[in-house]
Amino acid sequence: MKALVLAGGKGTRLRPLTHTSAKQLVPVANKPVLFYGLEAIREAGITSVGVIVGDTAHEIREAVGDGSAFGLDITYIEQEAPLGLAHCVLIAREFLADDPFVMYLGDNFLIDGITGLVDAFDAADCDARILLTRVAEPQFYGVAELGPDGEIVALEEKPVNPRSDLAIVGVYTFSPAIHEAVRAIGPSARGELEITDAIKWLIDAGHRVQSHLVTGYWKDTGRLEDMLECNRIVLEAIEHDCRGTVDGLSEITGRVVIGPGAVVENSVIRGPAVIGADTKIDRSYIGPYTSIGDGCTVEEAEVEYSIVLGESAIRGVGGLSRSLIGRNVEVTKAAGVPNACQLMVGDHSKVQVRA
Incomplete structure (x- = not known):
């Protein structure tokens, strides 16, 4: 056949x-x-x-x-x-x-x-x-x-x-x-x-x-x-496997896979979750049912129930949930005043912003 x-x-x-x-x-x-x-x-x-x-x-x-x-x-x-x-x-x-x-x-x-x-x-x-x-x-x-x-x-x-x-x-x-x-x-x-x-x-x-x-x-x-x-x-079926580096200030709970070359510093990861190779998680919270791709950076951010593809960066953003982030994407906190959302969104996109 x-x-x-x-x-x-x-x-x-x-x-x-x-x-x-x-x-x-x-x-x-x-x-x-x-x-x-x-x-x-x-x-x-x-x-x-x-x-x-x-x-x-x-x-x-x-x-x-x-x-x-x-x-x-x-x-x-x-x-x-x-x-x-x-x-x-x-x-x-x-x-x-x-x-x-x-x-x-x-x-x-x-x-x-x-x-x-x-x-x-x-x-x-x-x-x-x-x-x-x-x-x-x-x-x-x-x-x-x-x-x-x-x-x-x-x-x-x-x-x-x-x-x-x-x-x-x-x-x-x-x-x-x-x-x-x-x-x-x-x-x-x-x-x-x-x-x-x-x-x-x-x-x-x-x-x-x-x-x-x-x-x-x-x-x-x-x-x-x-x-x-x-x-x-x-993710419900994964087994815990840490091949990266996790510092003493971080808390890893549940079934979490951390890829080779990944670094977790001063962060909380609650499984089930997967962290890709060569990804850095710094001063952040990664919640259950989250997959972070290879070569990503997550700094001072909160992400849960989401998929983040490789080489993307999330910095200074809290409450990110139920999201699909593509490759080489940058999600950052807006600087200055007023306290507004600044977006550059392509065709056929869907964005939900808390009013």
């Missing part, structure tokens, strides 16, 4: 961060979301992986390389524009050949991996097995309707009146029959080749399409609140 990982897309819901960074490389507990997916694929026994890339191809290639760091053999496949998930299968035809494969959306986050899905597909006589999860608001998702034996009998995209609470997660296993399906369908109203239309074609053509329910935690990491929640879930 092979894998097809989708790492294109524009990440509009995480702008402005994704104007300059691939959404799949935004870190959870200081590790890019995409890496969790690649590791899950390897744990499922798959080593031949095609990665669909778009505008951020250079960044993805630089981060993932040839795949050897993950025990994988990576083939990159360029998509000239975001023309749909089924289009990704279409352009990957040569790579996939006639092998069964798992298709994995690179911004998905699954705690328990995909081994169960892959094993169930291998053992079953079906042409597709689709990962589903129960959601509270199915009207915002692609929704599957199941038959008595767990087979998928109908799919509907963001239905006004959902027939079930089973949402399509974004991880699929397919037999080579899917290639005929993606060639048979046309673009949707938004001009894309939809994988849901291809799956419907399989169902209508008499192919068996089975369901597989997520047993653990799943998130689509397309929004700030989703990223922070994934960060919280991963």
